[in-house]
Amino acid sequence: MIDRLNPGRRYSDAVTHNGVVYAVEVPVSETADIRNQTREVLAALDATLALANSSKERLLMATLYLTDMADYEGMNAEWESWLPIGAAPSRACVQVCALAHPGWRIEIAATAAVLG
Amino acid sequence: MIDRLNPGRRYSDAVTHNGVVYAVEVPVSETADIRNQTREVLAALDATLALANSSKERLLMATLYLTDMADYEGMNAEWESWLPIGAAPSRACVQVCALAHPGWRIEIAATAAVLG
Amino acid sequence: MIDRLNPGRRYSDAVTHNGVVYAVEVPVSETADIRNQTREVLAALDATLALANSSKERLLMATLYLTDMADYEGMNAEWESWLPIGAAPSRACVQVCALAHPGWRIEIAATAAVLG
Numbered sequence: 001m002i003d004r005l006n007p008g009r010r011y012s013d014a015v016t017h018n019g020v021v022y023a024v025e026v027p028v029s030e031t032a033d034i035r036n037q038t039r040e041v042l043a044a045l046d047a048t049l050a051l052a053n054s055s056k057e058r059l060l061m062a063t064l065y066l067t068d069m070a071d072y073e074g075m076n077a078e079w080e081s082w083l084p085i086g087a088a089p090s091r092a093c094v095q096v097c098a099l100a101h102p103g104w105r106i107e108i109a110a111t112a113a114v115l116g
Numbered sequence: 117m118i119d120r121l122n123p124g125r126r127y128s129d130a131v132t133h134n135g136v137v138y139a140v141e142v143p144v145s146e147t148a149d150i151r152n153q154t155r156e157v158l159a160a161l162d163a164t165l166a167l168a169n170s171s172k173e174r175l176l177m178a179t180l181y182l183t184d185m186a187d188y189e190g191m192n193a194e195w196e197s198w199l200p201i202g203a204a205p206s207r208a209c210v211q212v213c214a215l216a217h218p219g220w221r222i223e224i225a226a227t228a229a230v231l232g
Numbered sequence: 233m234i235d236r237l238n239p240g241r242r243y244s245d246a247v248t249h250n251g252v253v254y255a256v257e258v259p260v261s262e263t264a265d266i267r268n269q270t271r272e273v274l275a276a277l278d279a280t281l282a283l284a285n286s287s288k289e290r291l292l293m294a295t296l297y298l299t300d301m302a303d304y305e306g307m308n309a310e311w312e313s314w315l316p317i318g319a320a321p322s323r324a325c326v327q328v329c330a331l332a333h334p335g336w337r338i339e340i341a342a343t344a345a346v347l348g
Contacts (some may be wrong), residue, residue: 002174002229004204009196015176017229018135019250022177022206042217057235058246062181063295063341064208069330080199080241081188081296090254091243092341094297095330106250109179109208113234113249118290120320120343125312127323131292133249133345138293155259181296181326214301214327225295225324 013020014052020060021052023114032105034071037105038078049112056082058113059089066108069095075106121167130168136176137168137228146219149185154194165228172198173228174229175205183225185211191222237283246284252292253344255283262335266303269337270310280342288314289344291321301327306339323334 005014014023025044027037042056066075071092072093086114089110121130130139141160143153160171182191188209201219206225215223237246246255247258257276259269274288281287298307304325321342 002176004202007202007204009199010192011178012204012205015206017176024208060234060249061176061256061341061343062243063208063227065182065208069332072332076242083241085241086236086239088239088242088244090245090247090256090341092256092295092339093332094328094339095208097213097329100185100188100209102138107208108175109206111177111179111254112273118292120318125317125321126308126313126320128320129296129322131322135293138343140293140322140324146295179324181324185253212326213329216304216325223324223326225293225322227293 005048014048016052016114019114019116021049021054021114023048023052024107024109026099026107027104030101034074034105035078038075041106041108042082044076045108045110052114055111055115057087058083059087060111060113061090063109064091064093065096065099066093067096067099067105071105121164130164131232132168132226135232137165137170139164140223140225142215142223143220146217150190150221151194151206154191157222157224157226158194158198161224161226163199168230170228170230173200173203176227177206179225180207180209180217182209183212183214183215183221189230237280246280246303248284248346251346251348253281253286253346255280256339258331259336259338262333266306266337267310270307273338274314274339277340277342284346286344286346289316289319291319292343292345293322295341296323296325297328297331299323299328299331299337300304303337
């Protein structure tokens with residue numbers, strides 16, 4: 001069974017299937033610095049995972065897209081502050097040329113396990 | 117069990133495991149505009165998903181790589197026209213520096229549920 | 233159940249759940265050419281997959297991030313030499329602007345099936 005959270009014309013906020021939830025989060029603000037935008041993205045991910053019967057303790061894989069690798073340490077400071085000890089997912093982090101909104105500095109795609 | 121569709125030296129056209137199919141599609145043409153290239157990619161994805169006993173109604177996650185974010189709206193017009201209402205996957209969309217062929221403007225990696 | 237290999241503050245070396253392992257590998261060296269860096273990444277992936285009760289024969293999906301598409305053929309030479317015939321995963325390959333360390337020319341995110 002496939003469970004879609006808020007399916008829109010372009011994407012759903014999350015999709016759950018076979019015990020795994022897939023979610024992508026972007027910042028709320030387009031002018032904030034990397035620490036604020038990372039906090040926004042992680043707060044959105046918390047909310048989405050909760051609605052999908054999952055949580056940051058159950059992350060499996062995360063792909064972090066930054067628009068400037070100079071933001072790497074600022075992103076990591078927020079990431080490490082947010083992530084519970086012992087719950088780190090597999091993680092890729094790359095600098096892309098652009099995200100869909102010019103002011104976005106970070107986008108995170110994540111998969112997590114859902115409670116059975 | 118792992119089922120590979122057309123395994124080559126570099127990649128398979130699709131790989132199915134545990135009820136999920138993984139597929140990556142690129143354009144046929146290297147000179148077409150974004151709308152045509154998006155249509156080509158989505159037609160290829162339809163064909164691959166059908167061979168894997170899946171379909172666009174069962175998409176879980178899609179990662180869209182564009183080479184120019186100016187193509188975003190053109191891509192979305194085709195994407196929305198193609199995607200059935202209520203079936204949107206989780207979706208990430210980023211602008212990368214280049215794809216494997218210089219003329220490609222889009223590449224899509226997708227996962228979808230297969231019929232049991 | 234979620235099984236994390238070497239969970240750190242930022243990432244785990246691999247995460248296994250529901251018969252699938254998620255892993256991301258980067259080069260050891262920051263000055264080597266693409267062939268050497270690709271060999272390093274693939275050797276690291278072999279080691280990680282072995283610890284996760286999987287192997288390169290069980291790859292499902294791979295995302296290859298290059299920092300220069302001029303490295304494409306060199307990467308492919310090592311990739312084809314490494315990959316067993318008939319075991320190719322679904323594969324996306326894109327050129328990003330930068331990876332987390334300036335000298336890295338390649339990063340690979342992979343998912344593979346684990347032995348039941």
